[in-house]
Amino acid sequence: MTWHVAEEDLRAYAQGELAPPLLWSADTHLAACARCRAVLADVDDPVRLDAGWERLDAELDAPRPRLFESLLLRLGVADHIARLLAATPVLRRSWLGAVVAVLVMSVAAAHTAHIGQGATSPTLFLALAPLLPLAGVALSYGPALDPTYEMTVVAPVHGFRLLMIRTVAVLVAGLGLNGLATLALPGYGLRALAWLLPALALTATGLALTARLGPVLAPSLVGGAWVALLLAARLQGAGTLTPFSAAGQGVAAAVAALAGGLLFLVRDRFDRFQGSAV
Known part of the structure; x- marks a missing residue:
């Protein structure tokens, strides 16, 4: 060689x-x-x-996944989706604890009113329950409220899909807690479920307006409109507030359907909103 x-x-x-x-x-x-x-x-x-x-x-x-993230991975959720869900602020113990506290107080107030005054509906619980999912979705997305926003916007996920992933996670948690609270009101029957359609209508409307107004202003306006509607219904002096009557439930269902359609039409705006926020 x-x-x-x-x-x-x-x-x-x-x-x-x-x-x-x-x-x-x-x-x-x-x-x-x-x-x-x-x-x-x-x-x-x-x-x-x-x-x-x-x-x-x-x-x-390598970062060690915590209990919630590990559970999602075992259920077959993609690792980047599991990480995004685990980082969602409103799925943490502080938020969930606050929601449980609010629901416990409203259920206790409903029981007190039912026993002491013969009330016909758990007004406080029905008024607060639709606002909790709306607030949860608002707090789960947006640069002003989400400390992990920079991480989420660079994730390999379409902006609208990212919003829907977190919305579904928040709704599952929020509606699940609301449902458990409803079980604590058996004396009211199906009337205790009157919060469900308004909750869907408020959340869908807030999401549809978020594409144009942002994740803070849109849910704030929707929540304010809901409170104003309840106050106006209370001034009428009827036993059952209008939003929780049969007609009110029909209107809530129609609003939820229309807002869902509008949200689908403006889905591409979330990418531009996401990019401008960065």
């Missing part, structure tokens, strides 16, 4: 980084040169050791 493969080339060969045509020359030469094979054996072990340490460092530095 009049020439041998350079040691740096042998090291690149061991790492799989040697490019043609040097790779082809090294393959042919190593088949016939015992000296270069011995040098390759000497450099191969350190290379494998370095690669092993790199893999160990990467494993040690």
Whole structure:
């Protein structure tokens, strides 16, 4: 042999980084040169050791998923979606604890009114329950309210899909807690479920307006309109507030359907809104 493969080339060969045509020359030469094979054996072990340490460092530095994220991963949710859901502010214990506290107080007030005054409907509970999902969705998306917003906007997810993922997660949590609170009001029968359609209508309307007004102003206006509607209905002096009557439930269903259609039509606005916020 009049020439041998350079040691740096042998090291690149061991790492799989040697490019043609040097790779082809090294393959042919190593088949016939015992000296270069011995040098390759000497450099191969350190290379494998370095690669092993790199893999160990990467494993040690990798973030450990918490209980909620681990549960989502076990259910087959994609890892980036699970991370986005785990980082949603309103799915944390502080928010959920506040929601539970509000619901407990409203259910207690409904029981007190029912026993002490013979009330015909849990007015306070019905008034507050539709606002909780609306507030939860508002707090789950937007640069002013979400501390993980920068992470979410660079996720490989369409802006509208990201909004829907977090909205569904918040609705499952919020409506689930509302449903449990409803079970604590068995004396009112189906009247205790009168919050469901208004909640869907308020949430859908808030989302549809978010594309134009932003994640703070839109739900604030919708929530304010709901409070104003309840106050106006209370001034009428009827036993059952209009939004919780049969006609009011029909209007809520129609508003939810219309707002859902409008939300679908303006879905592309969320990408522009997302980009401008960044």
